[in-house]
Amino acid sequence: MSQTYDSSSIQVLEGLEAVRKRPAMYIGDTSVRGLHHCVFEVIDNSVDEALAGYCTEILVTIRRDGSVSVTDDGRGIPVDVHPTEGVPAVEVILCKLHAGGKFDKDSYKVSGGLHGVGVSCVNALAEWLEVEIHRDAKIYRQTFKRGVKANELEASGTTDHTGTTITFKADETIFETVEFSFEILSNRMREMAFLMGRSGLTLTITDERKEGRSETFCYPNGLVDFIEFVNGTKEPLHNEIISLEARMDDAAGAPVEIDIALQYNGAYREDIYAFVNNINTTEGGTHLSGFRSGLTRALNTFAKKANIFKPNETPPSGEDFREGLAAIISVKLADPQFESQTKIKLGNREVEGLVASAVHDKIGTFFEENPNVGKTIVGKALLAARAREAARRQRDLVRRKGALASGNLPGKLADCQSKLRDETELYVVEGDSAGGTAKMARDRHYQAILPLRGKILNVEKARLDKMLNHEEIQVLIQALGTGFGEGDFDLEKLRYGKIIIMTDADVDGSHIRTLLLTFLFRQMPELVRQGHVYIAAPPLYKVTHKRKQRYVIDERELRRALLTIGAERLTLTVSADGRTIAGEELGGLAKLLARLGSVDARLRDSYADLGLSEYLTGGRPRFVTVDETGTRHTFPDRASMQTWFDGERIEPRVYEIHEDEAITNACEPLALFGLGEQDITGDGRADRFVVQMDGQEPAGQADLMAVLESLRQAGEADVDIQRYKGLGEMNADQLWESTMNPETRTLHLVKLEDEVEADHLFSVLMGPGVEPRRAFIERHALEVRNLDI
Numbered sequence: 001m002s003q004t005y006d007s008s009s010i011q012v013l014e015g016l017e018a019v020r021k022r023p024a025m026y027i028g029d030t031s032v033r034g035l036h037h038c039v040f041e042v043i044d045n046s047v048d049e050a051l052a053g054y055c056t057e058i059l060v061t062i063r064r065d066g067s068v069s070v071t072d073d074g075r076g077i078p079v080d081v082h083p084t085e086g087v088p089a090v091e092v093i094l095c096k097l098h099a100g101g102k103f104d105k106d107s108y109k110v111s112g113g114l115h116g117v118g119v120s121c122v123n124a125l126a127e128w129l130e131v132e133i134h135r136d137a138k139i140y141r142q143t144f145k146r147g148v149k150a151n152e153l154e155a156s157g158t159t160d161h162t163g164t165t166i167t168f169k170a171d172e173t174i175f176e177t178v179e180f181s182f183e184i185l186s187n188r189m190r191e192m193a194f195l196m197g198r199s200g201l202t203l204t205i206t207d208e209r210k211e212g213r214s215e216t217f218c219y220p221n222g223l224v225d226f227i228e229f230v231n232g233t234k235e236p237l238h239n240e241i242i243s244l245e246a247r248m249d250d251a252a253g254a255p256v257e258i259d260i261a262l263q264y265n266g267a268y269r270e271d272i273y274a275f276v277n278n279i280n281t282t283e284g285g286t287h288l289s290g291f292r293s294g295l296t297r298a299l300n301t302f303a304k305k306a307n308i309f310k311p312n313e314t315p316p317s318g319e320d321f322r323e324g325l326a327a328i329i330s331v332k333l334a335d336p337q338f339e340s341q342t343k344i345k346l347g348n349r350e351v352e353g354l355v356a357s358a359v360h361d362k363i364g365t366f367f368e369e370n371p372n373v374g375k376t377i378v379g380k381a382l383l384a385a386r387a388r389e390a391a392r393r394q395r396d397l398v399r400r401k402g403a404l405a406s407g408n409l410p411g412k413l414a415d416c417q418s419k420l421r422d423e424t425e426l427y428v429v430e431g432d433s434a435g436g437t438a439k440m441a442r443d444r445h446y447q448a449i450l451p452l453r454g455k456i457l458n459v460e461k462a463r464l465d466k467m468l469n470h471e472e473i474q475v476l477i478q479a480l481g482t483g484f485g486e487g488d489f490d491l492e493k494l495r496y497g498k499i500i501i502m503t504d505a506d507v508d509g510s511h512i513r514t515l516l517l518t519f520l521f522r523q524m525p526e527l528v529r530q531g532h533v534y535i536a537a538p539p540l541y542k543v544t545h546k547r548k549q550r551y552v553i554d555e556r557e558l559r560r561a562l563l564t565i566g567a568e569r570l571t572l573t574v575s576a577d578g579r580t581i582a583g584e585e586l587g588g589l590a591k592l593l594a595r596l597g598s599v600d601a602r603l604r605d606s607y608a609d610l611g612l613s614e615y616l617t618g619g620r621p622r623f624v625t626v627d628e629t630g631t632r633h634t635f636p637d638r639a640s641m642q643t644w645f646d647g648e649r650i651e652p653r654v655y656e657i658h659e660d661e662a663i664t665n666a667c668e669p670l671a672l673f674g675l676g677e678q679d680i681t682g683d684g685r686a687d688r689f690v691v692q693m694d695g696q697e698p699a700g701q702a703d704l705m706a707v708l709e710s711l712r713q714a715g716e717a718d719v720d721i722q723r724y725k726g727l728g729e730m731n732a733d734q735l736w737e738s739t740m741n742p743e744t745r746t747l748h749l750v751k752l753e754d755e756v757e758a759d760h761l762f763s764v765l766m767g768p769g770v771e772p773r774r775a776f777i778e779r780h781a782l783e784v785r786n787l788d789i
């Protein structure tokens, strides 16, 4: 028995070690995306419980210590000793690569597909992970550190329900960032609630970092609710949302589920979102092509029967039939095949025909029963066909004038010399005056400048022909060189590797940037998907000290810059050994202290005002609570807290601290300066440190937090802080240095992570509907920073 245990646990370690060595192979990457992927992975496990029919509620909580917990009311992960591994099943599931689904194959009938790497990967990439299981009337707990168990599974207390809670903190040494985003998590949870709505699943997300931030998603009408959400910001063409459900077996006898909902709106685009096993297949695949051909066939059949087409008019194409179409396609398959690992495109051939005939039959019947809806849709398609004709003529006209042809460059473009696309950059600049400065500032070898005058057309509210008539848009298309529109756009012809939008840091600048992004996102989304679009971040401040100037990008940088200046003006003496720290060394220490300062602030914020110093002197407590008199109590472990509770009448709010490792890491670099944690806490002496500013009296300081405060004050004295508004306020040198020099500038890459959400935002913010925009503004008014009017 013990031998099995040993050998299997070694195997386990080797498995998860592979995940830690090559995390990207398992979760895609270690950026924000990979980080959230971990939470989705845990949620997917709970969703699988729901698919199996045992779970109705999932709660996700972003906790104050930066960890996330996912709770479900499923059966609870099994805890009995695994027959061959010799350890509790939960340990196998969490520590063994790909163990997840092998347990109970039936309950994993249609599980997570592309994700599906298993919670063990999440465990491997977590600084710590804690599982709590309610099962068989008992509460089980176990903790892991970086995938290795920190204690045996232990049972305590009693419970009247079943379910699982997995809480984990992402490992800072693996991920580029470990900060979870409420938006990213809640968008995915909303989507999941739409897709799982019919099974009555409720998902709730709470953000403990921000008081009262919580959302609950429950959509009993599933995809119909999803369409209502997508079209809620647009004008529907018909009232009823068309939906269909089909359950069948494929040729091999495996079950296939098809769910579709659709509704036409007054806009000119198609918004079709396709899912396979609850995963958004952004590149479509056989389910999408099956849907398209089934829909085209159904509408053609209907139109012919109803005699709507005129003999001398070109009938609408499939594309025309999809103008203004919002549709969700969700299929569930036992064995989805994807065309490649990263490209999310369904490959199962048999699905195409199954979806096409389901759509043709059921939607055909719907049109027969609702001929008025059918006529409205065919009528819109006929208009689209005519507009397409008109746009083609317009495009030919403009092209004949040379405005769209590649090779013909607009007069106001100051092109660069290099023809190596990957090294070149096109700065799209707001206004002729900033454009002039940018032309002087640039490195003409690889940087091209295109000044645009005033506001470009809002393409969200215009049809194609009007758009092509707009001069600034013609100029932009010409400079990009890709051509434009269905069949003409060719990414290969793009003339620059980076397209950089550079506008003023004011309200007008934001508006122009938004109009440009709307154009690029709606009309040339490939540019965004392939990562060619960037936003330049001109500095917000110029800080002058002793005739030395620094450009500062935002408030946080400003605080850092002031600390650096403070460090240049002060000398720090360590009383114990008379050592002095000054100059660059003090600059380095200042940065470290700033980091400790924010750890201190975050601790106070999160745990009833328990500061860093108190945490360290209090023996690094694990639990904090405040009694009814407002007195704080700390405890090293759960048991000692329980003992204290037993003597209390009420159970006050309890905070569990999981910061030990983060704090140790933050403190560690103090050693580089011959300092340590004891210098943060101090020892009661008022002059453990002495700080001196040139020409002033030396002052004693009790600890490093007090030294930080002196550095701040020294940084703010006699410093001139100027706020930049327009690019025009900078001369060419300053613009180069702050915004265009690749060595010193800040660029933001525009990414397209969630197409449903992006579509939603663009139509709320830029579309014709006023009410959704008003609601959005009211909802977000309090979050505005840096508003400058």
Ligand code: 0RA
Pocket: 042, 045, 046, 049, 072, 074, 075, 076, 077, 078, 103, 104, 107, 164
């Ligand atoms: C394996 C088997 C069973 C349930 C689960 C795993 C399970 C896993 C997770 C992960 C998060 N929540 C979960 N809930 C359940 C079936 C157990 C049985 O037959 O009772």
